[in-house]
Amino acid sequence: MTDYTPTEIMTIGAARLLGNDDVCFVGIGAPSAACNLARLTHAPKITLIYESGTLSTRPTVLPLSIGDGELCDTALTTVPVPEMFRYWLQGGRITVGFLGGAQIDRFANLNTTVVGPYDNPRVRLPGGGGAPEIAIHCGQIFIIMAMGQRAFMDKLPFITSLGHGTGKGSREALGVKTKGPTQLITDLCIFEPDAATSELTVTTIHPGVTREQIQANCGWPVKYAENVRETPAPTETELNVLRDLHARTKAAHAA
């Protein structure tokens, strides 16, 4: 068996969820790695869109920033930012929004704004950017985040983007018609919202990970689906393509 890191199986697990028919709004960092890995392996026709306005982009290295020239150079076309948010996102043309976050709760609401009181924060985070509207306009949302007690919170200090609110029916009550988060891919396991309550529930555990480990890295009592499966280990091809992509990216950004 090939060795791999928890971050690698997280990225690969996320990439596997994407297909050729997806039109994907890509966040920077881990979402970008997962989406481009999908494009370079099983989903060559996937449509990737970044909020800087690049439609159907095919970068050869991962962008350090959301508006790198690489994204524009390899895009089908590039539109102005107001158009991006009005016609393409709000217009409902995007099937999957791929988000990361600093903190998440059991209903997949995300915080990327502040830790502590808003007016006197302990930690000032970057803010929401596109996320508040990505979360309500894309057909569904995939979230990729490493687990940990500081990230998987029983109660968020601030809700930057809507997941399933306070549980089943919250989105509908706000007049939101899209599905919201349907997958949370972590370095230890994959969660999906429970059909009855919308609470995040473990459906797949990565090889060698224990339930104790998952609970130790989560701030709420973790629920498990009736039939929990084991995540298939990364294949050699998946690992090679991902490592290649990271190596190219590192070389390009250091230049």
Place this chain on the structure above:
Amino acid sequence: MATFMSLSDAIAANVRDGDTIAMEGFTHLIPYAAGHEVIRQKRQDLTLIRMTPDILYDQLIGMGQVKKLVFSWAGNPGVGSLHRMREAVESGWPRKLEIEEHSHAAMANAFEAGAANLPFAVFRGYKGVDLPKVNPRIKSVTCPYTGEVLATVPAVRPDVSIIHALRADREGNVLLEGIVGVQKEAVLAAKRSVITVEEIVDDFGPRNANAVILPSWTVGAVVKVPGGAHPSYAQGYYKRDNAFYIAWDAIARDRATFLKWMEENVMSKGPEAFAAHARRFAVAAA
């Protein structure tokens, strides 16, 4: 009306203490040279607007010139926090920074509303989130046709917008290509504008019929500053200096290191330093 000026004259004539300023650029074409001139001229009590404030705004905030920041995502993309901004928000050094925070969709719509001479922007947004609780400028309106409640934000109307573009012709028409962000909207929404460009040409020559062009009668000061977007990039002229963005994290983390860097690289340097940067980072422009 477009007027060709030197960078120091353009900033002196257009940027005043207490102004509301948008220095836009969505990763591409960030007006660093012009922003550094604002720092050198020590303009005070500024309100800065930008969707994605990065290192340039971190520098202005760290130098104590900024009273308020209006933004939707503040960070050093792919690298980490803006340490000078964080210190101003978290502990008030060198002065307490007031913030007005939005989402990207809100800011993009607000710039468009400003350019369209509307008082506010309307959009579907901010559902189920906390930002409207802490930003009283986020309000709502009921659609007169369907009864749907929609989010609103006031139009962005800067005193002055500052952008960097690729080329101007001799009449002062200005060309932008590539990732164009909200720069066109920022200029059209503002009372005054300063536009730095890579070069001034007799004629734009063959170009895409849909290239973004700001006609000369919509722009203010036009200034030739080759390399004026460095360390960001200018499509076809030079690449993004990613190594600098990574290096900035260590420079900005410590107050003294930051101030020393600013003294050596901005305060005691003129705009001509950017031409040298441009040559160092120039790519073979086809």
